Each structure stands twice: as C-alpha cells, then as structure tokens.
Amino acid sequence: MAPPIVTVVVQPRGKSIKKLPKEVQLASNASTQELYNSLAEASGYSIHRLRITKATDRALIPNSKESTIEASGLGEKSVVHIKDLGPQIAWQTVFIIEYLGPLLIPALFLFPLRPYLYFNFDTIPEPSDLQLLVCGLLTVHFLKREYETIFVHRFSNATMPARNIVKNSGHYWLLAGCNIAYWVFRPDAAAVTKQLNPVLLYTGLALFVFGELANFNSHLVLRDLRRPGTTERGIPSGFGFSAVTCPNYFFEVVSWVGVYLVSGLSWSVLFFIVVASAQMALWAQKKERRYRKEFGDKYKRKRFVILPGLF
Template sequence: MAISFLPMVLFPLPPSLFVTVMSIISCLSLANGGYMETKGKHMQYSKFFSVADSKKSKDQEIKLSSRSGMLLLYTPAFLVGHVSFAIFHNRDLRFIMVISVLTIHFFKRVLEVLLVHKYSGSMALDAAISISLSYTISTATMIYAQYLSQSFDEPAMDLKYIGTTLFLIGITGNFYHHYILSNLRKKGDSGYRIPKGGLFNLVICPHYLFEIIQFVGVACICQTVYSFSFTLGTAFYLMGRSYATREWYILKFGDKFHKDVKALVPYIF
C-alpha cells in the first residue's frame, strides 16, 4: 500500500548513480549520527561535548572561535544555493522554489550566527570543515536531483504549496526559539540556564522540532527521493540530539529541570 502510494507523491529516482547512492548514504549517516548522540558521541560543537573528548589530540587541533566556525559551517551551502540561480538556466517553478528555500535557510543561519547567537567556546577546524562539507554536498545534491527531475512528469499529488507553508512555519518557529536561547545569556555570561518561553515549557528542543517541520516542507516542495531520504535522516538525527540534550539538562540541573518537559515532541517524546 505504502509503496504503491509513493509514485503519487514522488518523482521517479533519476538515472544518476550519484543521486541514488547519496539518497542512501544521507539517510543512514544522519540516522546513525542521531543514534550516536544518544550514546554520548557528540559533535564537537555541541555544548555537551565532553571535556574528556575535547582533550583528545588537543595539541594537534587548530581551533576557531565559535562564531567563525559556525560561519564556516553554513556559508558554503548558502553560496551553493545562491550560485545555482546563475548555473541552472532551464528552470521550472518547483526548481526555483527549491533553490530559493535552501538559499533562504542557510542565509537565515548565517544571519543568526552574525546577529543572534551568543558564544562562549571554540570549534576544531577539522570538525567545522567536515560538517561544512556535509551541508554543502547535501544542498548541492538536493538541487541537482531536482534539476534532473524536471524531465519527469509531475507527481499526481502536488505538495509544493503545502511544503511552502510548512517551510515558513518551520523557519519562523526555529528563529523564534533561537532568539529565546540567545537572550538567556547576559553580556559576559558564559553559563547555561534552563530555557523558558515559547514551546520550551513543553520540550527542551523546540528549535529542532521546527527545523524538522522546515525540512519536511522542503521535501514536500522537492518531492524527490533524495529530499525525503535526507529529511528522514535529519529527523532521526535531531531526535537523537534532542534526547541527548534533555539528558544533559537533567544531569546538569537535577531537580531544577522539570521532568514533564519532553525532548522534542510535546507530551510524547
């Protein structure tokens, strides 16, 4: 039943070995990343990246300020989206929408790095480069898969306008909760506090919840196998990361952290 439904909502997989392989790798690698987060294997820009792990090969690591590291994470992917407008000339409406939302997504992240987020640490250069490459390659692959899909007939169910609505809800909710997080710290303060306001009273990672909604919106605009594979992997990764975040808050704040506050989905998870 589910398999027979897929041709109604997805373009066929394009005749590209690269896109096929990346559809599998993106989903599995992101899902594995989420699983590793639940096991305490955190990315090196995480606030709960352990002190013991951070001491490994410390003398050999090249460090960036957190702001510079985060800019390195997002700027190349933003440029991929921006340059795609000039590279691809035969574009239908859906393809233009895909490039637009991906470019807006990373432009918003760059603006948050410059104007919203507050920082207290550093980031290893090799970690920043590897994460940046991941964002850049996944963005380029999503755009390339969409370009190839223009030669196919449109899916029977057109989800791009539903996707646009979900994208706008997701990016707005994500920004709002990032703004709340940024206001937790006063000038010169490097400590952590339990966030309050918005959906933080129900879940500890509402910004991740809205990021998932945002990428579900992107997948609905694309309606390609790769976009849905990437979104599924992203959802699993952020589930794992939100679970790890909740465990970190419980460990750090103990009884001060309200146990009814879930990780990602209000009242459920």
Template sequence: MVSVKISPAGKPLSLARGLPVTVEVKNNAKVSDLKAAIATKFPKLYVSRQRLVLKGERKSLDDDTLLKDAGVNDASELFVKDLGAQISWRTVFVVEYIGPLILHTIFYWFPQVFYGQPVQHSEVQKFAYALVMLHFLKRELETLFIHRFSHGTMPFVYIFRNSAHYHILAGLFLAIDLYRPGYSATSPSIKGTIYENTTFLWGCVAAWLFAEYSNFLTHLNLRSLRPEGGRKRAIPYGYGFDWVSLPNYYFEILGWAWFTVMTGSWASILFFIVGSGTMANWAVQKHRKYKKEFGSDYPRNRKIMIPLIF
C-alpha cells in the first residue's frame, strides 16, 4: 500500500473540511483510484470535481496515469482543488443542439407571434427549415450514440457559455432572419429570384448532403479509434484523414457554406464566419497535439483542416 497526504490547494475546501488527511491506495493504483479514495472520505468532493497536483509541481495529474509514473510514492503530498459542480460533456452537447431545434420550430410554425403577421413560406424557407432540423437532429444522435469523449465532465457554469454560440447564432439570429416576411413566398426579394428556383435549391441540398454525410463518416472513424471508456487515441486514417487532421471540421464548414449560399442569410453568414474561425482555432490546437503525441509517426504532409490550403 501507498500512503499519500492530501492537502487543500489554497484555502480550506468547504466540501472537505477534514483536510489534510492521509489516504492509502494499492501500489499499482492510478490517479483515478486515489481520487476515488478521497471521494470515499469526502463524498461531496466526487472524482470529477477533483484536480490533483503533486507538491512542487504545477501540472495536474491525469486520471489514467499510474501513481508511480507520476512520481507519487509513500509519504508524498498532493494538493486537491475543487473544480466545482460538474456536468457531463454528453449532456452539454445535447443542451447545445436542442436550442436551435426548439427555436427554429417556434419561429417557423408561429411567425405571427414574432412578426405580427402570417408568413406564407417560400421554397427557400421550407428547404432551410428542413436542413437546420436535419443537421441538429444528426448532431443530437451522434452525441448520444457515436461520440466518445476524452473528458467525462466540465464545470457546470460553462454550459451557458458553450450553449450561447448555438442558441443565439444558429438558433435565435438564424431563425429570426430566415422565417421573416422578407423571405416569404410573396416577398419581392424572393419572387422571380434564384431563391425560388428548385433546381438551384436542390443543387445546394445535394452539396449539403455530401458534406453532412462525409462529416458523419469521419465521426464513425474517430469512434473506432477509441475503445469504450478509454482515452488512448490512435492516428486516424481513411476518408478525409488522408488530406487533413480534422476533416470533421472541414466537412462541417463545407455544409454551412452551402447552406449560406442557398439562403443568402446575413445570420447564416455570421454563423459561418464565427463557426469557421472557432473550428480553425480548435483544429490548430488538435493538429499540434497529434504531432506532439505521435511524433515522426504522424503523416508529415497532412494539412490542418482545409485540403491543400490550411
């Protein structure tokens, strides 16, 4: 057995007023086992709320690391920080994507409430509504049945920040703009224009479907690389990954690009720009992690997110 002293990081913790304490775990224990032992003594300080740091270090210890590999031995001292109330990443994604589904449904079916008059939906409004609903239903199903998360939880307060992007930009702003009278079948801005041309609309839908299906295939590929409950990753290969490190982002952007072409909506343009910038930033960070984790084994000619360009 290994005896480890656990002390509060900074001021005393309200959920663990008995700190510091000595906790015993097996010699081959992982950091997660130590957290579980701490949670046994202080149930309100459950595993996902804990951040452990070895005395004299700044980096937090990863749950899957063996204590001996982290430099933790008998009589070591670790500091625990309360990360606050946690919520699962899966729940976060479900909440994020439910917002646009609800808002678009309300604005599409009850326009008189928001615009003060009924709206005879144009073809472009019908197509846009169908594509938005299909996209976010797909995201919800992927969240529930496809995605595997490297981190189980995040601080609860962050759900409001994360949800704002989808609820406001893809939900409220996009719905307000798409289903207004200016996009209706009787609007001079639509009548006689390309936005009521079914050949144009179906062409955009076909391109959008290609992007959505390609995005789905990359998610299936990523799922196959990580066993259930595990965090270990492998180098992804195959469709999309032979060109870039993050093809799921590329196809996501491509889908919204075609949606924007189809609608010409200012709100869609805004969501496309903000979303593309956000995903580009994430892509750069994940590309660097891939190269650092796999070193010389990682394909050198692979771009970050956009084939042949970036």
C-alpha cells in the first residue's frame, strides 16, 4: 500500500521569497531533505539558504535523509515557515580564507613590506635567524591548517552566512597575522636584540613539533567519527581525549607556547594565545555539554575541557 500524500502549507518568515509555493505535496515517508529540495527548486534558492521550521512550535525541520515528514510531526495541512538565511558561503571556503591571511602576512611583513612598515628606523637590518625561524613556524602551522581544511575536516554544516566572513577572518588576519608579524619582526624585537637562551629555543621547538603532530592526530580521530556526507557523531577516544574534552585545542595551545618561546617571549604572541585560548575554551565547554546531552551515560564526563588540571 502506497504511503499517504501529505499537503504541507508553506509560509515565508521574515522577508518574502519570490516563487515560493504556497503548498507542497510529499509522501508521508518522504525525507525532510526532499522538502528542502522541493522548496529550493521552486524558489531558485540554494538549499543551504533556506531554514524550515514548524509553525506550531518553531522547531527546526532538519535537512536530513534520515528524518521523514511523518516523524517530524508534519501532517495534512501542517504549516511550515521558510526563512531566507541570505547568501551563503561554504565552511571549507571560510577556513581557507581565514588561514590564508596569517599564512602569507608573516613572509610579506618580513621581506617585501619590511622597508615600508619600519620606515621610522634609521637602519633596517636583515631579518635575524630567530625571526626567520618564527616566520617558518607560522608558515608551517597555517599550511597544516589549510591542508586539514581541504583533506581532513568534515563539516557538520555545509555553509554559513557570507556576511560573517569578515568577522571570522579578522581574528586570524589581525591577531595571528598582522599583530604577531609586526611586533616579532621589528628591527628592535627581542628576536633581534637579545640572545635567546638555548633552553627556551629548543624547548619551544620541541613543544611546537609535539603540539602540531598531536593536534593533527586529534583531527584525524575526530574526522573518523563521522562518515563522509553525514552529520552523525561518535564519542572520540584516543591520545588526549581521556584527559580533556578537546585535546585538539590543548595541543593547539602547546604549539603556540612553542612559538612564544622561540619568539623571545614576545608579548604579541602571548596576547594571541590568551585570546585564542579563551575562545577555544568557550567552544570546548559547549562541546562538553553537547556530548553529555547527546550520548548520556555512554559518555564519560570530563572535568577539564581544554587544559588538563586547570580548566
């Protein structure tokens, strides 16, 4: 016996959407993804630009192959609201743009832009070995980030509002790019004027290498929790995951502490570490709450979310 056909009433929420149909008809066992596809095709909008909620309780209708019309509580003449989220940009593209700035800015500040940035100095010496080393560490770090974005990460959300790209990129372009590069590469920076203690140098390099490799391993673990093309999640386990909720963030901090030591204890690197750590701590707290809610007793609750023994 064929499943019954359900007529869903469609109403725009917020600004009007041209060509939006007043009704769509779908089988009761059709996936909610088919509802999105139907409305996207009719309106001419990207499927990722539409947000569909139930009029009764404003609950989100997921864009999912696993969720059905009937299971979502939609019946004959049920009303759904359609919101235009505005122009979208792929999350992968967002990350590529975010990391491109701090990938290129250090080398630009250290070489072609150097005479123009430090014009007020009587003499501008060639970059010191430590400055070249810091530039190399920053380049390696953000090249790794770009590689992970393209080949490792699987994104739970396909897109984000395009207008947010400036805000999202500002953190990396200004703090990790311009802030660090300008101050560390100055002719009077500690990386030029002071002889760095070998203990700090080699400790910093060791922390950087360890942090980068461990962070990469954490990303591989997180990647393997999700099958390609799905948004399902599993409980992560492995190196670091028994100590904190987000060891990838912890190892990120370790890596940056390494850069801080190699830079000659530059305040600009320390400032970036503090700001970035605070943001990552907020993300880690949210992830811990989500794990507890999503997996219940199956998940071993963590006392510390990012820094073992501290936070």
